[in-house]
Amino acid sequence: MATTVTAQDIIRPATVSEAALRRPSRSLWSDAMRQFRRHHLAMLGVVVLVLLLVMTLLGPLVYRVPTDAIDYSAGLLGPSLQHPFGTDDLGRDLLARAMLGGRVSMAVGVVAVLIAITLGTLIGAIAGFFGGRIDSVLMRVTDLFLALPVLPFLLMVTYMFRDPLKKVFGPELGIFILIVAVIGALNWMPLARLVRASFLSVKQKEFVEAARCVGASDWRLMLSHILPNTLSAVIVAATVGVGSAIITESSLSFLGVGFPPDMPTWGRLLFDAQQYLDLAPHWAIFPGLMIFLAVLSINYIGDGLRDALDPRKTQ
């Protein structure tokens, strides 16, 4: 009798205690969330980033000071109650301008990264999944892009193609599209390599073979079986990418080939502030701090996510 195993035993082996059964279910994402919350600096990063987002997105609704009201008598004033960030040479309120510019800077970061992520995942997935000829062609293209000198190339393309895009989409949207497209198009390569490597290893696994046996199509295999396994790499790359895209946009604006003066992104504010470092240091300090805080908190969040999404580190 001792050797017979009933169905009951299999469903509920006697060794498992009731308490253990009542333990809340754990999924990959809840594990990651728990792990992420332990990373104090990443949590601080979330708080700072949310504050910055609230300030730039909702701030202008509360702080109703025009961004372009010129008042020469109030030029280059330091921070005061009336103008918390001070004013620029034309007496425009810098807090209002920094809020407006923050919207543009953050939007550039997010949209550019979406482009880079889409391109990188797509190219990496196709190269890794199909292999062979397609793979070697795509990887050659990736190598070619990696050999481009990024910043000089960005400068060149942005400067040369700004006028036609301005004509088609208007001065603001045209520059936005140009900058976002160029940053996105020059930042997909590392992710493509990462996704490819991970596709190469995952596609050999048994569960993929099983799915193929059941008759899953190539697209289904890629999208719902292999891709989720590369998701954590994509998420981390996307997070950190937003920070570096913000820096790239600010660099372009700082070098004077980015946004026009009526779109005061943080980098553009710094570009304008350069001439007045002696009379109005606040003009440079506040927008610079905003960039620094945004990028620092994004990087810490990326760091926290990297730890949280790495199953080897989960406790």
Place this chain on the structure above:
Amino acid sequence: MSRYLVRRILLAIPTLLLISFVLFAILSLAPGDPLSQFAANPAVPPEVRENIRRALGLDQPWPIRYVKWLWSMMHGDWGFSFGSRVAVWDLIKLRIPSTLAVVGIAYVVALVLAIPIGILSAVKQYSMFDHVATTFAFMGFSVPTFFTGLLLIIVLSVKFQLLPFIYDSTLQVHDLSTLGAQIRQSIMPITVLALFQTAVLVRYTRASMLENLPQDYVRTARAKGLAESSVINRHVVRNSLIPVITLIALTAPTVFSGALITEQIFRVPGIGSLLITSIQNNDIPVIMAITFTFSILVVLFNLVADVLYGVLDPRIRYD
């Protein structure tokens, strides 16, 4: 190894050809007239402008111009600047020393600082020193170089008036006082670049050390009874520095483009500022020469990194 090297070099050549073709195509197809300076000048009649265009070879279709450019470039002739009628190479030659001095010294400073800090930070993981070092490193690469530069100017030049904030390129070093002036004006640009590079390298060195410390060969070394200092210095550091050296080789060219911004802040008359003024003046031969030189540097240093990796790490075999 030598077969691998030959294959890599053979692969680098088509890459460079393709890049030069892409760069040339973009520059030629971009709207914007290289003769816009003349276009704005009413004193230049249209037929003269046409003559200039022909003299510069701009009347030919761009694929032909590309072949010509490639041919003369391979013979060491980089063409003439549209703006100043000076040979492109002479223009670049003038600017290289300032850039190399600033970038080179900054890189050396970063190396000297970053590697010991990274090693110590990993060996004493979670100590006070480690916390300070990692926080500094994290901040260092999150703060854009143009902001550090402006902050340094505000504090050191404006507030305390210790250092000049414009780089004087006409300064000739011939005695102690001019040498002092040269050092004083180089401090800030070098600090800005070195700070960023140090931050990147500290993080990388530390991570690489932490990867090696728990490995079996380290335990073996300790079990043999070696002193901790020789375990760290002769075993762990040597192995940990392999990827760091590769990273240094890989990032060396990006430092040149990073210097673009630093040169712009402090008005250092280097390659970067030459590139920016040429872009603003649509001076295609100069833009082409500089961007292509940067591309050559990237490809070259990629090659160096790969080869170094194989030389330093006998576990890597190329066949």
